Amino acid sequence: MKAGIRDFILAGGVVMAVLAAVCGCSADNAPRLTGAEKDIIDAAGIMRVLTVDDRKDSLVLRSECIDFPMKALRSERFGRLADRMIATVTDSTQDGVGIAGPQVGLKRRVVAVQRFDKAGEPFEVYPNIRVEYLSDEKQTGPEGCLSIPEIYGEVERSQTVVISYVDIRTLDTVRDTVSGFTAVIFQHETDHLDGILFTDRM
Secondary structure, three states, X not given: OEHHHHHHHHOOOOOOOEEXXXXXXXXXXXXXXXXXXXXXXXXXXXXXXXXXXXXXXXXHHOOOOEOOOHHHHOOHHHHHHHHHHHHHHHOOOOXXXXXXXXXXXXXXXXXXXXXXOOOOOOEEEEEOOEEEEEOOOEXXXXXXXXXXXXXXXXXXXXOEEEXXXXXXXXXXXXXXXXXXXXXXXXXXXXXXXXXXXXXXXX
16 A cells, blocks of 8 residues: 555544454464465565566455465564565555565465554454454545556445454454554455455445
8 A cells, every 4th residue: 555645544434334244264274374475574685566567566465365375474584574565565566554465476374564544554454363353333435556657546444343364472462442544454455365456336
C-alpha cells in the first residue's frame, strides 16, 4: 500500500460486519520452502516488487497463499525475509506502508505493516496471518498499491479488525485487535494473500 494516501484514509468514514474466511493449510502441515522461494529470500538488496503490468507477475499476485511451516519460522532465513521485506517497502523507490508475500514473489502468508497505532510507528512482520473479524463500522478512503502503479481509488474497509498470526519469538498463535488506518493496511495486505487487489473492491 502506498504511503501518500495515509492522511486521506485517517479521516475515516462509515462501516459494516463481515466474517473472514479462514482457509489454507496450517503451519503444522505447510509445505517446506522450495528452492525458488529460498533463492528469492536469500538474494541481496531490496526485493523486486511484482506489478500487474507483467503477465507472469499478475499470476502470482492473483494466487492464494499458504502458511510457512513452523520450521521455517524458526530459521535465520525467515529473519532475513522479514528484514528484506521491510527494507523493500521503506525504500525511497517504494515509500509504502505495507507489503505482502506475493508482491515479492512468495505465495506465503506474510505481510509487513507499519503500525501507526504504536509508539514510533514501527514496521512489523506477521507470518501466517489471517483476519478473523471485520467490524460493522466502516471507513472509506483512497488506496493505492505498490503492485498497481499510479492507480488510486476509494475503498470501503472495516474500522476495526481482529488478526491472528504466529509470534516469531514464541511461535504461539496470537490475536490482536486493530482499528483506524492501521486496520485498513492490514485489510489491504491480507487481501493480497487471497489473490485480491484493492481495485477489486472499488
